[in-house]
Amino acid sequence: SGLFLSQRKYAMEILERAHMVGCNPSWNPVDTESKLGDVGTPVVDPTL
Numbered sequence: 001s002g003l004f005l006s007q008r009k010y011a012m013e014i015l016e017r018a019h020m021v022g023c024n025p026s027w028n029p030v031d032t033e034s035k036l037g038d039v040g041t042p043v044v045d046p047t048l
């Protein structure tokens with residue numbers, strides 16, 4: 001026996017807010033070696 005959690009509703013809300021519900025998925029290469037830091041200019045509006 002186990003527990004199954006789904007975040008489908010949350011993901012759909014994000015897509016709706018970004019007006020991306022009808023968009024097709026795309027695979028993008030990701031640099032897994034990059035490190036995040038506090039150097040640089042902050043994002044003006046980090047919300048959708």
